[in-house]
Amino acid sequence: MIKYIVRRLLGAIPVLFGLSIILFAFIHLLPGDPAATILGQHARPELVDAMRHRLGLDLPLWQQYLNYVGDLLHGDLGRSFVNNRSVVDDFFVRFPGTVELTLAALAFAVGLGIPMGRWAARKPQSFSDGFITVVSLVGVSIPIFVLGLSLQYVFAVQLHILPASGRIDPRLQVPYTTNFLLIDTLLAGRPDAFVDSLRHLVLPAIALGSIPLAIITRITRASVLDVTHEDYVRTARAKGLTEKRVDGRHIMRNAWLPVVTVIGLQVGGLLAGAVITETVFAWNGVGKWVVEAIEAHDYFVIQSSILIFALIFLLVNLVVDIGYAFLNPRIRYS
Amino acid sequence: MTDQGPGADKNSNRQEVFISPTGAPMNVVQMAEGPQPQDFEVSLESLNQWQIAWRRFKRHRLAVVGTGIFGVMILLAIFGPIIWPYDRLALKPVTHSGGNPPGWMQNPRTLADPFGTDNGGRSVFILTVNGARLSMLIGIGTTVIAVTIGVVVGSFAGFFGGRIDGLLMRFVDFMLTIPFLFVILVMARFFGAGDPIVLTLIFGLLFWPGLARLVRALFLSLREQDFVQAARAVGVSDTRITFRHILPNALGPIIVSATLLVASAIVTEAFVSFLNFGLKATDLSWGNALASSQQYQIVGNWWWAFFPGMAIALTVTAINFMGDGLRDALDPRSRE
Numbered sequence: 001m002i003k004y005i006v007r008r009l010l011g012a013i014p015v016l017f018g019l020s021i022i023l024f025a026f027i028h029l030l031p032g033d034p035a036a037t038i039l040g041q042h043a044r045p046e047l048v049d050a051m052r053h054r055l056g057l058d059l060p061l062w063q064q065y066l067n068y069v070g071d072l073l074h075g076d077l078g079r080s081f082v083n084n085r086s087v088v089d090d091f092f093v094r095f096p097g098t099v100e101l102t103l104a105a106l107a108f109a110v111g112l113g114i115p116m117g118r119w120a121a122r123k124p125q126s127f128s129d130g131f132i133t134v135v136s137l138v139g140v141s142i143p144i145f146v147l148g149l150s151l152q153y154v155f156a157v158q159l160h161i162l163p164a165s166g167r168i169d170p171r172l173q174v175p176y177t178t179n180f181l182l183i184d185t186l187l188a189g190r191p192d193a194f195v196d197s198l199r200h201l202v203l204p205a206i207a208l209g210s211i212p213l214a215i216i217t218r219i220t221r222a223s224v225l226d227v228t229h230e231d232y233v234r235t236a237r238a239k240g241l242t243e244k245r246v247d248g249r250h251i252m253r254n255a256w257l258p259v260v261t262v263i264g265l266q267v268g269g270l271l272a273g274a275v276i277t278e279t280v281f282a283w284n285g286v287g288k289w290v291v292e293a294i295e296a297h298d299y300f301v302i303q304s305s306i307l308i309f310a311l312i313f314l315l316v317n318l319v320v321d322i323g324y325a326f327l328n329p330r331i332r333y334s
Numbered sequence: 335m336t337d338q339g340p341g342a343d344k345n346s347n348r349q350e351v352f353i354s355p356t357g358a359p360m361n362v363v364q365m366a367e368g369p370q371p372q373d374f375e376v377s378l379e380s381l382n383q384w385q386i387a388w389r390r391f392k393r394h395r396l397a398v399v400g401t402g403i404f405g406v407m408i409l410l411a412i413f414g415p416i417i418w419p420y421d422r423l424a425l426k427p428v429t430h431s432g433g434n435p436p437g438w439m440q441n442p443r444t445l446a447d448p449f450g451t452d453n454g455g456r457s458v459f460i461l462t463v464n465g466a467r468l469s470m471l472i473g474i475g476t477t478v479i480a481v482t483i484g485v486v487v488g489s490f491a492g493f494f495g496g497r498i499d500g501l502l503m504r505f506v507d508f509m510l511t512i513p514f515l516f517v518i519l520v521m522a523r524f525f526g527a528g529d530p531i532v533l534t535l536i537f538g539l540l541f542w543p544g545l546a547r548l549v550r551a552l553f554l555s556l557r558e559q560d561f562v563q564a565a566r567a568v569g570v571s572d573t574r575i576t577f578r579h580i581l582p583n584a585l586g587p588i589i590v591s592a593t594l595l596v597a598s599a600i601v602t603e604a605f606v607s608f609l610n611f612g613l614k615a616t617d618l619s620w621g622n623a624l625a626s627s628q629q630y631q632i633v634g635n636w637w638w639a640f641f642p643g644m645a646i647a648l649t650v651t652a653i654n655f656m657g658d659g660l661r662d663a664l665d666p667r668s669r670e
Contacts, residue, residue, distance in 0.1 A: 014504075015511050022517070026524045137396070137658070141651035143601040145608055146643040149628065153636055275515055276605060291609060294519050306516045314511055 005322065012314045019310055020072070023303050024065050033057075034081050034297045055081065068303070077308070078300025080293075087304040090289065096179035097167060097285035101277060102270045104201050105209035110263060113213045117220025117259075118252075124225060132217060139214035144273050148207035148280035155203060165282035168197040208277040212266040219262045223255040230254070264320035271313060387586075390663040397659020403652035407645075411470040414463035420618060425455035436637050450637035452626070462641045464618040469600050469646070472534050472619075476599035479538025481592050484545025485581075491546070492553025493576060503550065509543035518602065519611050528614035533606070537599050545591055552584035586664030590657055597653040604646050620646045 035051035036043065043051075052058045056067060071078060077087040120132040156164030167181055168174065172193045174185050182201075185194040227233060228251060236250045275287030282288065286309060293301035391397060428434060428451065436450040449458035491502040518536060525532045556562060557580060565579050600620075606612035607621030608628075615622060623642035627635070 011507075012511075015508050018508055019512050022512075023520065026520050029524060134396075137654065138651055141597070141654045142647045143604065143650065145605055146624070146647050149624065149639055149643060153639065158636075272513070272515055279609060290516055291519065294516075294523060294611075302520065306513055306520075309513050309516070310511065313513060317511075 001322075001325070005318070008318050008321075012311070015314065016307060016310060020069065020303065020307055021065070023306055024068065025061075027299055027302050028061055028064065034299060037297055038081055068300075072304075072307075077304035080301050081298050082293075082296050082301075087301055090301070091286070091305060091308055093176075093179055094284060094286045094289045097181075097283060098271070098274050098278070098287065100167075100180055100182060100201070101204055101208060101283060101285060102267070102274050104205035105270055105274075105277075106212065106263070106266070108205050108209035109212035109216050109266070113216030114220050114259065116213075117217045118224055120217070120221040121224035121228070129221075132221070136214035136217045139210050142210065144207055144211070144276045145280050147210055148204070148277055151203045151207055152281065162202050163196075163200050164203075167200050167284055168193065169200075172196060204277050204281045204283055207280070208270060208273050211273065212263075212270060215262060215266065216259065220255070220259050223258045224251060227251050227255045261324060264323055267316050267320060268313060271309075271316065387663040391659050394659035394662060396655045397663075400652040400655025400659070403648060404656055407466060407649050407652070408470060410463060411466040415467055418460050418463050420460050420464040426451050426457070428453065428455045430635070435635070449641040450635070452623075452638050453635075458623070458638055458641050461618055461623050462620070462645050465620045465623055465642060466645065468530055468613065468617060468619040469603060469621075469649075472530055472537070472603045473596040473600040475531075475534040476537040476541055477592050477595045479535065480541035480545060480595055481588065483538070484542040485549050485588065487542065488546040488549025489553050489576060489581070492550035493557060493572070493580070495554075499550070502546070506543040506546050509540070510547075514540055515602075518606060519609070522606060522611045528612075528617070530613060530617065533603065533612055537602060541595060541599065545588070545595070548587060548591055549584060552587060553580055556580045556583055586660075589664060590661045593653055593657040593660060597650045597657075600646065600653075601650060 033048070033052070035048050035055060035057060039048055039051055049058075056064060059067070068078070075088075077091075079086050080090065116132055116136075120129040123129060152164050155162045163169070168185075172190070174181070174188050174190055174193045176184055177187055178184055181197040182194065185191075185197055233246060233250050236246045241249075274285060275290070277283065278285045278287035279291055286305060290302065290305050290309070292298075293305065426434060426447070434447060434451045434455070436448055447457055447459065449462060451457055452461065487502055487506070491499040518540060521536045521540075522533065525536060557575075562575060562579050565575050570579075603612060603619065604621030604624065607619055608625045610625060613619050613622055615626065620642040624639055624646075627638035627642075
């Protein structure tokens with residue numbers, strides 16, 4: 001197992017290396033000059049040249065790349081051209097937002113999907129089963145940002161029940177320590193702010209969680225139905241166990257595995273979907289940050305943040321794969 | 335089985351329910367008594383593989399509905415802009431900030447402005463109809479490119495195996511681990527966003543790896559099958575084995591993923607345009623319409639975002655239903 005983990009981690013190195021070259025090439029060939037962007041439209045040409053020199057943009061590309069990789073290996077991911085903040089610092093400000101959103105969406109999908117799937121499986125071919133199946137099919141098809149915009153329009157713009165965008169009302173002025181707002185507000189002892197950040201979380205979490213919700217519902221239904229026809233379930237019923245006990249001890253115990261597997265598979269997709277959700281709801285996370293950086297030609301932020309994001313993506317997938325092996329003794333990695 | 339949802343749960347009740355030639359579910363007892371089962375058996379045996387698939391597909395009601403909707407969307411994309419052309423100067427006087435509401439909201443019997451207008455007085459109906467063309471073209475163009483690359487790479491890797499396979503699959507792994515949305519945004523900026531052809535090429539070049547992996551897996555399992563071994567034993571050439579013996583048998587899953595690719599390309603285009611990284615604001619696409627409507631949503635003009643948004647959601651839902659039906663119909667393991 002340890003051998004497998006080491007091999008996967010080593011396998012990530014060429015991926016990240018290749019990605020860094022591609023990103024570097026594209027970003028540095030982007031039309032537009034960051035030095036001119038920083039100084040504004042009317043800057044004198046010699047000032048722009050001086051700025052290019054200061055930022056190291058006047059060196060040949062291969063030298064810029066080697067400098068960048070050298071810094072990277074020393075743990076220096078560069079600084080933003082726009083606000084001169086270190087990319088690492090900013091990442092740890094933004095990333096908790098993405099994690100918070102992803103976990104909330106996952107909680108929504110799991111918390112609603114499993115009961116819905118079990119309910120649908122209870123009476124196959126019934127009206128409620130057909131209804132849930134169609135809803136989950138439609139749910140998987142509606143693009144996150146279309147759903148997000150609709151939720152925003154109905155619940156925020158028209159009904160004023162929930163806030164339309166952002167992570168928290170900025171007037172509440174909660175001190176940020178972890179940047180997980182649900183935790184920060186509690187640490188600050190501010191229940192009002194906690195409720196406010198929770199309310200901000202609802203719509204984005206529903207928008208992001210809708211696709212995993214549909215998938216989890218379908219797989220739970222299928223998995224429960226599969227197990228229901230097994231001999232040991234019939235035996236359990238025959239020996240007179242209560243329906244509740246059959247359900248909990250015999251059916252769900254065995255129906256879990258595919259469900260957990262699918263939940264694990266959703267995490268990667270959720271991280272990618274979070275990028276989309278963040279841009280719709282002006283949610284201050286990694287996705288919004290990268291999109292803004294690309295718009296502002298902020299070279300180091302684009303490169304480094306996408307690299308860190310890729311690394312996290314790889315690690316999450318590795319953890320999910322290892323998780324399988326623990327849950328399913330039939331899988332053995334070598 | 336008519337009202338049963340498609341998907342992985344088919345096996346669980348296959349023993350109990352059979353389908354009569356008319357598509358009505360019937361149980362085993364009825365089948366043993368009635369005259370239908372014989373008709374059923376006989377008619378099946380005279381059908382070829384595609385006819386059987388078509389028959390199974392027709393039984394899948396949602397898939398048929400989805401195909402119908404998708405067909406209408408294609409027709410709309412082809413003929414819509416001809417019937418209802420977009421005229422940049424055909425602006426209606428705007429009486430509401432953020433655009434006029436649909437005509438039927440005031441007078442249920444009028445057909446004027448069925449989808450309302452945007453803030454500049456352009457008819458949202460015309461925008462939506464004309465947007466269909468670019469969205470569909472990008473969706474289908476992307477799929478053609480991605481399927482071509484995916485099938486070539488996948489069949490090379492799967493057929494030859496060994497070092498070529500290792501190399502190609504490493505590359506596929508690489509492509510699958512890159513955060514692909516960010517890369518699209520960077521590339522869209524780099525290659526000069528705005529050109530639908532460029533956007534299609536970018537999507538096509540990024541969408542193929544999943545398909546390549548699928549095709550490779552199909553080739554790996556098919557090349558060990560008896561009929562391929564037999565063909566090889568009588569000295570059939572590699573090319574002929576690939577095209578005549580393996581590819582036709584791998585076609586089912588390839589068609590299914592190609593269908594679903596169209597949907598994801600349409601969504602991706604809409605999203606990228608929504609972020610203003612995609613098509614020029616003057617090009618008509620569903621994503622562009624959504625992008626420009628979002629900033630005005632506060633004044634309550636739901637129609638501006640609703641109809642283009644519905645067009646995307648409807649198309650994608652229809653394609654997914656179609657894909658589900660195809661998956662069931664083309665699955666060689668289900669012999670019904």
